[in-house]
Amino acid sequence: MAAYILKRLALMLPTLFGVLFLTFVVVQFVPGGPVEQYLAEAKAGKGTSAEGGLSYRGSQGVDPKRIEQAKALYGFDKPAPERFWRMLQQFARFDLGTSFFQNRAVSQLIWEKLPVSMSLGLWTFFLSYLVAVPLGVAKAVRAGSRFDFVTTLLILVGYAIPGFVLGVALLVVFGGQLQWFPLRGLVSSNWEQMAWGARIVDYLWHIAMPVTAMVLGSFAVTAMLTKNAFLEEIRKQYVVTARAKGLSEQRVLWKHVMRNALIPIVTGFPAAFIGAFFTGSLLIETLFSLDGLGLLSYESVIRRDYPVVMGTLFLFTLIGLVTKLISDLCYVWVDPRVRFD
Known part of the structure; x- marks a missing residue:
């Protein structure tokens, strides 16, 4: 395994x-x-803050010397191969760079946005697995029954409804008409002045609608995967043999079938768990005014904030590759028959 x-x-x-x-x-x-964005702002009379070392002349245009200064500030005065090589050297030191427009370290921006995306991702992850796995087992045991048909229909309907559409409906009904839940934010403005119990209630109150909008479609795949995996194992010979030996149906299901049926689910668990920390849903975050990683990525692309784009891409790709390796190693842990050679 070490060589692998x-x-x-x-x-x-x-x-x-x-x-x-x-x-x-x-x-x-x-x-x-x-x-180019700096020039457009300068011509519009907005310009760039003096903190960045750039001056402008409002509607009279931009001094060519200032253009060269802007290129030097952003690093565009050097050839593309040299800029790419410097970026690689920087990433090798795990330095993600500094944002062009916010003048702050990319790692600091990610750290600040992470709690919002973690709140959405972790709640979605845990609720999806807690609902999907038992539901998939129940559907496999009752395959072909009315329960199986109705739950499959509900799952497919929920999967077909986009999360942001459901989010809009929740905002209109429960946030606007009934006013049961807040329309925006992760916590109330006076959250820091609340007692701990009130803080927890306030947080759950705010997170309820966005998590509901994300969970409804996310657990459909896991539920159907669990059902199909259990159905495949139930039909195998070792299950028939276990039943013939007089073992109870519960013992056959939970001790023998469960161990083999959950292999594709457990092996995907690390990727789903790690991904929950860095999952940013742009539409959900925008809809509910949640300032997370999804919104950060979108704004960095729109504003051409290349250090943020490349820095977050490097970090998330590296995490994805490591997580994929951990997922593959889980096959050996779950099923000792697997050999990497």
């Missing part, structure tokens, strides 16, 4: 390089970069 892990770690480097290289090349051909 070392081989996979070695393969991560060209994969990570390829992702960064392709993205960097695409970025070079995207119009409206940071310098």
